[in-house]
Amino acid sequence: MNEMTKIETTLKDWETDQEVRWCPGCGDYAILKAVQRTLPQLGCDPSNTVFISGIGCSSRFPYYMETYGFHTIHGRAPAVATGVKLANPDLDIWLVTGDGDGLSIGGNHMMHVLRRNVNMQIMLFNNEIYGLTKGQASPTSREGTKSPSTPLGSYDHPARPCAFALGAGARFVARGFDVSKNLPDVLKAAHAHQGAAFIEIFQNCIVYNKDVFDDFAAPKGAGDRQLWLEQGQPMLFGDPKTGLDKGIALDTEALALKVVDVVDGDWQSAGVLVHDVTNRAVAHMLVEMPFGPFPMALGVLYDDPRPTFEEGVIEERGRSVAGKDVNLARLLAKGQTWTVEASEGHPVD
Amino acid sequence: MATLAAETPNNAAAAAPDAVVVRFAGDSGDGMQLTGGQFTLSTALAGNDLATFPDFPAEIRAPQGTLFGVSAFQINFGSREINTAGDAPDVLVAMNPAALKVNLPSLKPGGLVIIDTGEFTKRNLDKAKYDVSPLDDGSLAKWDVLAFDISALTIEAVKPFGLGNKDALRSKNMWTLGLALWMFDRPRGPIEDWLKAKFKTKPDIANANIAALNAGHAYGETAELSGPLKQLHMPPIHTAPGLYRTITGAEAISLGLVAGAQLAGLKMFFGGYPITPASAILHHLARLKEFGVTTFQAEDEIAAICAAIGASYAGQLGITSSSGPGIALKTEAMGLAIMTELPLVIVNSQRGGPSTGLPTKTEQSDLYQAVYGRNGDAPMPVVSCNSPGDAFECAIEACRIAVQYMTPVMLLTDGYIANAAEPWMVPDPDSFAPFPAKFLTEKNALNADGSETLLPYKRDAKGARPWIKPGTPGLMHRIGGIEKQVDTGHIDYAPDNHQAMTDARVNKVLDIAVPDQEVALGGTSGKLVVVGWGSTYGPIRRAVDNSRRKGLDVSHIHVRHIWPLPKNLGPLLRGFENVLVPEMNTGQFKTVLRDQFLVDATPLTKTSGQPFAITELEAAIGKYFDNIEGNEGGDVAVNETQLPSPEAEV
Ligand code: SF4
Numbered sequence: 001m002n003e004m005t006k007i008e009t010t011l012k013d014w015e016t017d018q019e020v021r022w023c024p025g026c027g028d029y030a031i032l033k034a035v036q037r038t039l040p041q042l043g044c045d046p047s048n049t050v051f052i053s054g055i056g057c058s059s060r061f062p063y064y065m066e067t068y069g070f071h072t073i074h075g076r077a078p079a080v081a082t083g084v085k086l087a088n089p090d091l092d093i094w095l096v097t098g099d100g101d102g103l104s105i106g107g108n109h110m111m112h113v114l115r116r117n118v119n120m121q122i123m124l125f126n127n128e129i130y131g132l133t134k135g136q137a138s139p140t141s142r143e144g145t146k147s148p149s150t151p152l153g154s155y156d157h158p159a160r161p162c163a164f165a166l167g168a169g170a171r172f173v174a175r176g177f178d179v180s181k182n183l184p185d186v187l188k189a190a191h192a193h194q195g196a197a198f199i200e201i202f203q204n205c206i207v208y209n210k211d212v213f214d215d216f217a218a219p220k221g222a223g224d225r226q227l228w229l230e231q232g233q234p235m236l237f238g239d240p241k242t243g244l245d246k247g248i249a250l251d252t253e254a255l256a257l258k259v260v261d262v263v264d265g266d267w268q269s270a271g272v273l274v275h276d277v278t279n280r281a282v283a284h285m286l287v288e289m290p291f292g293p294f295p296m297a298l299g300v301l302y303d304d305p306r307p308t309f310e311e312g313v314i315e316e317r318g319r320s321v322a323g324k325d326v327n328l329a330r331l332l333a334k335g336q337t338w339t340v341e342a343s344e345g346h347p348v349d
Numbered sequence: 350m351a352t353l354a355a356e357t358p359n360n361a362a363a364a365a366p367d368a369v370v371v372r373f374a375g376d377s378g379d380g381m382q383l384t385g386g387q388f389t390l391s392t393a394l395a396g397n398d399l400a401t402f403p404d405f406p407a408e409i410r411a412p413q414g415t416l417f418g419v420s421a422f423q424i425n426f427g428s429r430e431i432n433t434a435g436d437a438p439d440v441l442v443a444m445n446p447a448a449l450k451v452n453l454p455s456l457k458p459g460g461l462v463i464i465d466t467g468e469f470t471k472r473n474l475d476k477a478k479y480d481v482s483p484l485d486d487g488s489l490a491k492w493d494v495l496a497f498d499i500s501a502l503t504i505e506a507v508k509p510f511g512l513g514n515k516d517a518l519r520s521k522n523m524w525t526l527g528l529a530l531w532m533f534d535r536p537r538g539p540i541e542d543w544l545k546a547k548f549k550t551k552p553d554i555a556n557a558n559i560a561a562l563n564a565g566h567a568y569g570e571t572a573e574l575s576g577p578l579k580q581l582h583m584p585p586i587h588t589a590p591g592l593y594r595t596i597t598g599a600e601a602i603s604l605g606l607v608a609g610a611q612l613a614g615l616k617m618f619f620g621g622y623p624i625t626p627a628s629a630i631l632h633h634l635a636r637l638k639e640f641g642v643t644t645f646q647a648e649d650e651i652a653a654i655c656a657a658i659g660a661s662y663a664g665q666l667g668i669t670s671s672s673g674p675g676i677a678l679k680t681e682a683m684g685l686a687i688m689t690e691l692p693l694v695i696v697n698s699q700r701g702g703p704s705t706g707l708p709t710k711t712e713q714s715d716l717y718q719a720v721y722g723r724n725g726d727a728p729m730p731v732v733s734c735n736s737p738g739d740a741f742e743c744a745i746e747a748c749r750i751a752v753q754y755m756t757p758v759m760l761l762t763d764g765y766i767a768n769a770a771e772p773w774m775v776p777d778p779d780s781f782a783p784f785p786a787k788f789l790t791e792k793n794a795l796n797a798d799g800s801e802t803l804l805p806y807k808r809d810a811k812g813a814r815p816w817i818k819p820g821t822p823g824l825m826h827r828i829g830g831i832e833k834q835v836d837t838g839h840i841d842y843a844p845d846n847h848q849a850m851t852d853a854r855v856n857k858v859l860d861i862a863v864p865d866q867e868v869a870l871g872g873t874s875g876k877l878v879v880v881g882w883g884s885t886y887g888p889i890r891r892a893v894d895n896s897r898r899k900g901l902d903v904s905h906i907h908v909r910h911i912w913p914l915p916k917n918l919g920p921l922l923r924g925f926e927n928v929l930v931p932e933m934n935t936g937q938f939k940t941v942l943r944d945q946f947l948v949d950a951t952p953l954t955k956t957s958g959q960p961f962a963i964t965e966l967e968a969a970i971g972k973y974f975d976n977i978e979g980n981e982g983g984d985v986a987v988n989e990t991q992l993p994s995p996e997a998e999v
Contacts, residue, residue, distance in 0.1 A: 068820075069825075313645075
């Protein structure tokens with residue numbers, strides 16, 4: 001996000017007078033509150049903030065934010081946001097999308113906004129289902145998902161949003177979930193990142209895919225199932241009450257990650273990796289780390305900025321404008337011209 | 350043509366024609382488009398009026414020597430007003446057997462064909478599907494033939510530069526151009542300058558090409574003494590005084606968009622995706638960044654328009670451009686721009702056919718798509734340009750409507766206009782009235798309690814909503830594709846509200862102020878009016894002019910504003926007994942006219958990928974005048990007494 005003058009606001013300043021129309025109990029409410037809580041802490045200015053979304057339950061988000069908002073068309077929010085950012089790079093842009101909007105109909109635009117590295121925060125609400133169209137399987141639905149369009153269970157292989165983002169060239173990849181108390185910290189890290197910051201937020205669709213993330217998101221046993229990554233810290237997890245007694249290490253033979261036991265807190269001798277957000281190779285392993293044998297990797301998985309698209313556009317404009325004549329009349333008369341003189345005896349029209 | 354290929358020395362002094370059509374044809378690797386382009390420039394510099402028609406294969410490198418690899422460039426020029434690239438060439442330059450085979454049928458009887466015999470090998474004749482060489486079987490007897498080994502002469506001419514035969518033969522087009530320059534008494538200086546600039550870093554190549562150019566020119570002088578070739582000097586046309594240049598439609602649109610953005614006081618954002626024949630506009634604008642232009646080559650057509658919409662939302666003038674199939678992809682986003690009422694210009698360089706169709710050929714078959722082709726009641730203004738020069742003004746007009754009425758506008762052009770060149774009187778940008786965009790900076794309404802509030806969909810006298818840039822302090826609001834509540838812009842699905850908003854969108858577009866329709870040629874009532882739009886302007890104008898000179902009571906109306914139509918167009922059409930609508934489609938504008946005005950518009954359609962020939966239109970016009978003596982439907986004898994004086998027509 002951009003350099004900006006910080007201003008004082010409260011959560012209330014970020015709420016609109018519009019009635020929120022998500023189903024009661026939907027995970028979207030928690031995400032909305034987390035965002036509305038985070039923006040005042042960052043000193044953001046509602047006048048300078050734009051929420052841009054596609055189509056789907058999550059894409060109603062802008063209507064509830066007292067900022068500028070653009071609810072666009074299905075899948076195309078990244079393209080609209082790219083135009084907004086190029087026209088005014090000073091705006092602070094948040095993109096809101098879902099698993100269907102961002103990875104199915106809009107997968108192409110998602111790929112390109114990430115590879116171009118347009119400076120914005122991209123929140124992909126992953127509920128592994130099409131909610132607004134009443135519950136069809138989505139590109140992130142797990143194999144075997146029974147839905148109106150897959151009555152015997154889906155058999156296509158799900159996409160992994162963070163792996164997709166990293167593969168597309170994203171320089172910031174993070175994960176969180178709707179009710180997590182750590183979500184504001186993830187949002188802050190994304191906001192601090194200069195460039196396209198991709199955040200996958202697991203979101204509970206209470207109606208069509210209820211509690212599908214409970215396997216790792218449920219409070220009970222969360223310590224064993226969640227690996228919260230922190231820059232410079234060892235990748236440890238476990239029940240906080242009994243001590244973090246497991247860690248993630250590199251199996252150098254297989255070039256893969258493995259879970260190791262940590263005895264008496266001695267993670268060094270267990271070979272536990274220290275999280276380096278700029279290590280792209282390890283990031284690739286973390287986004288692919290299967291839940292079950294491994295905990296769910298959460299927090300900032302990767303963060304290594306490089307020049308943004310709009311910087312490139314501005315830089316190129318500077319080069320192409322330098323020393324150029326900016327006169328429309330002369331531009332029109334450019335190239336080889338000739339003059340017709342007024343001749344006598346011929347009418348001039 | 351008689352004066353070029355004189356039948357006898359005596360009639361060499363016969364009256365010179367006031368216009369000549371020349372077609373250069375060769376293999377797509379022979380550089381015929383370059384030859385044509387440079388010949389066009391020299392024609393313009395000589396002060397002739399002109400029109401061109403480049404006709405090249407869709408394949409980038411079609412197999413050499415084949416019939417489908419033939420590339421041609423036709424130019425019609427003269428000392429009178431030129432409206433089309435001409436029906437049939439007077440002179441055909443055929444660089445190989447395939448080029449001869451494809452183009453010979455259109456050569457005027459008695460016309461001159463110049464042939465490079467060096468390419469008439471067995472192999473090339475086979476590829477062109479000639480069993481016997483046409484040079485040997487007498488099949489060229491209808492024409493004057495100048496056949497000689499241009500290839501060998503070129504190799505000879507560039508020998509001093511030590512090029513291999515293959516490289517040497519690349520200068521063949523310049524040799525041919527040299528001959529053409531001699532034929533029409535043109536100076537070689539500008540072409541030499543151009544070659545030197547083009548091959549700045551390769552002086553040897555520049556010099557070889559100049560040597561070939563000179564050799565071709567010298568050959569003309571020699572051939573004049575012994576053969577059928579005669580030099581023709583075409584005097585300049587007497588036209589309005591001023592500064593002129595040649596311009597293609599793609600250039601004119603690019604410049605018009607730049608001018609339009611300046612008149613609106615806006616920066617321009619252009620989102621594009623490569624597609625034939627629209628890419629030329631992206632290429633031109635990419636080089637005009639100093640005029641506040643941002644060009645964005647998007648990942649697809651949809652992203653190109655969506656980014657342009659995003660830029661308009663953020664306060665720039667969003668523009669996107671494509672051709673038929675790409676426009677189809679953008680359709681949903683046009684609906685978004687209509688719903689969110691943001692300015693946007695969509696340039697559609699129409700090409701032939703549905704789906705991929707005929708990418709390099711021309712057609713006017715996107716009119717339905719432009720006027721009707723969206724889901725829901727989604728009205729959108731449509732402006733169409735009729736020639737390369739006209740495209741400049743039309744681009745400005747599209748920008749004006751977009752900005753003043755907060756609406757997307759489609760600008761229709763076509764492959765023919767995009768690539769064709771014509772002389773253009775350089776306009777003074779100050780002669781166009783500015784239409785500065787206004788942005789809302791403060792709340793624009795009062796609540797019942799007297800406090801200030803923002804109504805993002807409150808309409809002005811034109812029916813336009815305010816343009817509010819994100820970043821403006823205190824004017825935060827949400828827009829989107831869901832139906833909006835009147836004034837507030839909140840989501841609202843209520844029946845009365847949707848009725849009111851549909852009406853508001855429709856009426857806003859219908860009430861756009863467009864200039865009254867003028868008659869291009871002829872009277873405002875009478876026996877027949879030929880109604881055209883777009884690039885048929887040239888052939889219709891010429892055909893109506895020719896018919897009027899024969900005394901036929903026919904007028905020409907050419908419509909720029911396709912939607913909304915000029916308010917006076919209906920009454921104007923009803924003043925004529927017959928309405929004939931020639932179109933390069935299956936009759937789309939005819940349908941719109943019938944629907945809007947209940948007039949008995951008769952279609953005259955053509956979808957061959959080629960522009961109308963003047964003779965085709967004259968024949969169609971002639972059929973309405975059966976009561977004229979000697980008219981058997983199509984071929985009308987000139988009635989000298991009814992001839993209007995040409996001066997009166999200017
Ligand atoms: S359908 Fe699911 S995702 Fe949509 S609002 Fe309801 S609970 Fe939330």
